[in-house]
Amino acid sequence: MTETASTTTTAGQGVGESARRPDAVLKVTGEFAYASDLWLDGMVWGVTLRSPHPSAWIRSIDVGPALKIDGVLAVLTHEDVPGVKFFGLDRRDQPVLAIDQVRYQGEPVALVAADHPETARRAAAAIVVDYEVRAAVTDPRQATDVVRHQPVRRGDTFEAEVVVTGEYEVGMQDQAFLGPESGLAVPAEDGGVDLYIATQWLHVDRDQLAPCLGLPHDKVRLTLSGVGGAFGAREDLSMQVHACMLALRLNRPVKIVYGREESFFGHVHRHPALMRYEHGATRDGRLVYVKADILLDGGAYCSSSPAVVGNAASLGVGPYEVPNVRVDATGVYTNNPPCGAMRGFGAVQACYAYESQMDRLAEACGLSPVEIRVRNAVSQGSRLITGQLIDAPAPLAGMLRDLESMPLPEGPPATDLRALPGGVSQTTRGEAVRRGVGYGVGIKNICFSEGFDDYSTARVRAELVGGEPHVTVHTAAAEVGQGLVTLQAQIARTELGIANVTVATADTAVGSAGSSSASRQSYVTGGAVRAACEAVRKRFDGLPAREALERFGPIEETREYRHRPTYPMDPVTGQGDSHTQLALCVHRAVVDVDVELGLVKVVELAAVQDVGRVLNPQALEGQIHGGSAQGLGLALMEEIQVRDGLVLNPSFTDYLIPTILDMPPMQTKILENPDPAAPYGLRGAGEPPTLSSTPAIAAAVRAATGLRLTRVPIRPEDIALFNNGEVSDGKRT
Amino acid sequence: MPRITVTVDGITYEEDVEPRLLLVHLLRDRLGKTGTPVGCDTSNCGACTVMLDGKSVKSCSVLAVQADGGDVVTIEGLGADGSMHPMQRAFHEEHALQCGYCTPGMVMAAIDLLRDDPDPSEETIREGLEGNLCRCTGYCNIVSAVRRGAQEMGQAVSKQ
Numbered sequence: 001m002t003e004t005a006s007t008t009t010t011a012g013q014g015v016g017e018s019a020r021r022p023d024a025v026l027k028v029t030g031e032f033a034y035a036s037d038l039w040l041d042g043m044v045w046g047v048t049l050r051s052p053h054p055s056a057w058i059r060s061i062d063v064g065p066a067l068k069i070d071g072v073l074a075v076l077t078h079e080d081v082p083g084v085k086f087f088g089l090d091r092r093d094q095p096v097l098a099i100d101q102v103r104y105q106g107e108p109v110a111l112v113a114a115d116h117p118e119t120a121r122r123a124a125a126a127i128v129v130d131y132e133v134r135a136a137v138t139d140p141r142q143a144t145d146v147v148r149h150q151p152v153r154r155g156d157t158f159e160a161e162v163v164v165t166g167e168y169e170v171g172m173q174d175q176a177f178l179g180p181e182s183g184l185a186v187p188a189e190d191g192g193v194d195l196y197i198a199t200q201w202l203h204v205d206r207d208q209l210a211p212c213l214g215l216p217h218d219k220v221r222l223t224l225s226g227v228g229g230a231f232g233a234r235e236d237l238s239m240q241v242h243a244c245m246l247a248l249r250l251n252r253p254v255k256i257v258y259g260r261e262e263s264f265f266g267h268v269h270r271h272p273a274l275m276r277y278e279h280g281a282t283r284d285g286r287l288v289y290v291k292a293d294i295l296l297d298g299g300a301y302c303s304s305s306p307a308v309v310g311n312a313a314s315l316g317v318g319p320y321e322v323p324n325v326r327v328d329a330t331g332v333y334t335n336n337p338p339c340g341a342m343r344g345f346g347a348v349q350a351c352y353a354y355e356s357q358m359d360r361l362a363e364a365c366g367l368s369p370v371e372i373r374v375r376n377a378v379s380q381g382s383r384l385i386t387g388q389l390i391d392a393p394a395p396l397a398g399m400l401r402d403l404e405s406m407p408l409p410e411g412p413p414a415t416d417l418r419a420l421p422g423g424v425s426q427t428t429r430g431e432a433v434r435r436g437v438g439y440g441v442g443i444k445n446i447c448f449s450e451g452f453d454d455y456s457t458a459r460v461r462a463e464l465v466g467g468e469p470h471v472t473v474h475t476a477a478a479e480v481g482q483g484l485v486t487l488q489a490q491i492a493r494t495e496l497g498i499a500n501v502t503v504a505t506a507d508t509a510v511g512s513a514g515s516s517s518a519s520r521q522s523y524v525t526g527g528a529v530r531a532a533c534e535a536v537r538k539r540f541d542g543l544p545a546r547e548a549l550e551r552f553g554p555i556e557e558t559r560e561y562r563h564r565p566t567y568p569m570d571p572v573t574g575q576g577d578s579h580t581q582l583a584l585c586v587h588r589a590v591v592d593v594d595v596e597l598g599l600v601k602v603v604e605l606a607a608v609q610d611v612g613r614v615l616n617p618q619a620l621e622g623q624i625h626g627g628s629a630q631g632l633g634l635a636l637m638e639e640i641q642v643r644d645g646l647v648l649n650p651s652f653t654d655y656l657i658p659t660i661l662d663m664p665p666m667q668t669k670i671l672e673n674p675d676p677a678a679p680y681g682l683r684g685a686g687e688p689p690t691l692s693s694t695p696a697i698a699a700a701v702r703a704a705t706g707l708r709l710t711r712v713p714i715r716p717e718d719i720a721l722f723n724n725g726e727v728s729d730g731k732r733t
Numbered sequence: 734m735p736r737i738t739v740t741v742d743g744i745t746y747e748e749d750v751e752p753r754l755l756l757v758h759l760l761r762d763r764l765g766k767t768g769t770p771v772g773c774d775t776s777n778c779g780a781c782t783v784m785l786d787g788k789s790v791k792s793c794s795v796l797a798v799q800a801d802g803g804d805v806v807t808i809e810g811l812g813a814d815g816s817m818h819p820m821q822r823a824f825h826e827e828h829a830l831q832c833g834y835c836t837p838g839m840v841m842a843a844i845d846l847l848r849d850d851p852d853p854s855e856e857t858i859r860e861g862l863e864g865n866l867c868r869c870t871g872y873c874n875i876v877s878a879v880r881r882g883a884q885e886m887g888q889a890v891s892k893q
Binding site: 027178226228621622628652 | 766769774809812825834836862864865872875
């Protein structure tokens with residue numbers, strides 16, 4: 001047993017330690033193979049022709065001119081889809097290729113394969129599609145086609161001493177992962193296909209893919225290739241069916257790589273939201289009731305809109321005790337770009353609105369932003385508005401006090417131009433720069449909710465390799481950058497006391513791991529790896545690993561892990577234990593605003609997050625930093641601008657994500673109040689920081705400017721055009 | 734088609750290239766140097782940053798013919814004798830990457846900024862890396878990594 005102890009501790013790579021990423025050496029040396037790097041001799045290139053219109057009938061498609069181009073091998077339309085012609089995460093409502101009509105700009109209409117990507121692009125441009133453009137539904141308030149409406153009803157007192165109302169708007173955010181969509185489909189001798197793909201969820205890709213190809217599941221095999229970030233955008237299919245269709249038609253490997261512009265059209269975005277809130281409270285700031293109407297624009301297809309609506313409804317008032325509630329969250333179909341999963345979905349939009357309301361309430365009651373939140377904070381034993389008991393630690397009040405007591409950065413430096421809002425492009429000497437401080441609180445459900453059968457599968461094999469104990473962990477869980485490969489290895493080292501661990505490439509040869517989303521993989525795949533390791537260890541029969549493996553030979557065990565069941569929300573009252581775990585994060589933002597030029601510089605972000613149990617301190621900090629940065633982007637710069645259903649800024653020139661100059665240094669404090677229901681007591685950590693940084697920054701800008709600023713992202717003109725002493729609501733006409 | 738002679742990671746190539754071929758596509762599609770990724774196509778993200786004659790360039794913004802006679806170093810050619818460059822090691826140890834897609838460009842840009850300032854402040858690092866986008870890390874650990882890389886490179890120089 002000394003061997004077990006020594007390998008675990010000397011390796012420094014077990015659970016709770018800052019183990020290094022096993023893929024990091026490949027990533028810093030350029031050897032890591034992203035999906036876009038894949039190459040097979042004899043492969044050809046696929047390209048997608050997309051609709052230029054948000055809504056139109058297709059009268060005809062003439063592929064003849066494309067087929068005449070030298071080097072073109074195939075041109076396919078919906079008629080060539082071998083099986084079911086529709087796919088979708090929740091509802092199979094999205095055509096593989098448009099059938100007689102298009103419902104959003106960018107909808108795939110035809111496919112081309114050619115021996116060179118440029119040839120394929122030229123051929124796609126040569127296809128003649130005769131569109132009959134029709135009126136597009138682009139205002140979600142005018143939409144009549146509802147994806148889901150979820151009410152939450154609690155209590156019947158809707159009068160209070162202090163009432164504040166507000167209307168809020170969240171723009172359409174893009175995940176903007178850095179590695180655009182890519183995949184390589186290889187036809188197999190058995191008539192099936194092997195797909196190498198950057199995705200978040202191999203098995204659900206296959207569940208949608210196989211019927212479209214008219215193939216049984218076992219003939220559609222997926223292998224994860226290197227993923228350049230995901231953040232929700234890879235939960236839906238992009239080119240998976242397209243690449244496989246072309247490969248099967250041509251009996252040749254087909255590669256499809258999107259460029260950045262196509263990437264903007266090739267994946268779903270964060271739902272834009274229109275929200276109306278009314279908060280009622282006692283004079284001393286205790287919430288009596290909340291009414292909220294949350295309208296989410298799902299765009300042309302369903303994607304994960306139902307779950308987004310569910311989150312917005314159940315978490316619609318935030319982590320506060322509210323006895324009386326009327327919340328209505330509604331997702332609608334429009335002819336705007338389809339929206340679906342993005343880090344924190346549903347909860348992010350509501351969080352911006354309810355936190356803005358809490359600040360208004362603080363002002364109305366003469367309380368500080370921290371005090372109003374502390375007075376209403378949930379804790380263990382509180383109930384959500386769905387009636388669900390919070391049965392794990394939720395020390396929100398303490399987190400806020402911790403945050404408040406963190407030291408503030410020093411006052412605004414007036415001399416160094418680089419430190420002013422706008423940096424070196426500043427045209428003043430900073431005479432109109434004002435500092436503001438704001439707070440934000442967020443609550444996010446971890447894992448899938450509302451009765452979804454949410455599980456993961458792990459196969460763990462221990463054996464002697466060259467006389468040394470070695471472990472192989474095999475799951476289908478997608479490593480998208482978050483560091484799950486590190487964690488799987490850490491768990492195996494800790495549970496088996498064996499230092500040498502290989503995490504096999506994720507593929508569909510092992511059972512489903514579910515999606516790398518909803519902050520769930522540490523919990524669910526972590527739980528599965530631990531369970532499989534425990535089963536292997538049991539077969540060691542009390543012997544040290546080496547001895548056991550010498551005596552018994554290789555030992556392999558496969559285990560599924562499920563979290564506690566969840567239940568649907570009542571369709572009328574919204575009541576129900578719909579979530580399995582809840583996570584909290586709080587942010588404080590300090591900003592400098594040039595109130596004349598409308599320029600904002602975030603000086604510092606501070607965050608306190610309760611993660612239950614830290615599994616890897618370094619990786620966890622990285623998640624908090626990265627999540628906070630995406631929240632900063634939503635607060636100040638990130639928006640897909642859509643006019644009449646047309647995207648105006650599908651490039652990184654015009655869609656701005658935070659640079660290293662936009663993102664400030666961070667202070668973080670991490671709490672470990674374990675959740676007894678979760679493996680190691682952990683709490684999913686990836687999404688919560690994305691929620692709370694946005695409202696904290698918005699509040700700080702309000703504090704600096706005195707403007708109401710009811711829309712994110714806050715743009716320079718929202719500040720500069722209203723800086724005449726008037727109190728503006730920051731809305732544009 | 735023009736013929737160019739270009740040295741990439743220590744190997745000299747003679748290639749016939751179309752005048753409009755971008756350096757990044759020469760590297761990736763012709764020479765198999767896929768360690769240099771393409772992130773944006775519009776020269777915003779910096780993922781494709783390489784060294785051309787000792788200076789960092791976004792290889793999507795350089796034509797292959799402009800590299801004629803030049804010496805290109807990509808992320809794949811940074812390390813010597815199978816060991817990592819100190820900046821690569823620092824990115825690894827400081828957890829300055831998640832998905833890693835920006836890392837090759839970040840490392841190259843970081844090395845270039847140390848040419849001007851071997852001991853950069855946090856502000857100087859941030860100014861120097863403004864042209865390189867990262868979507869995962871929030872940049873905090875990248876700043877730490879560049880400082881660490883700078884220290885280790887400084888020590889390596891002082892030992893010589």
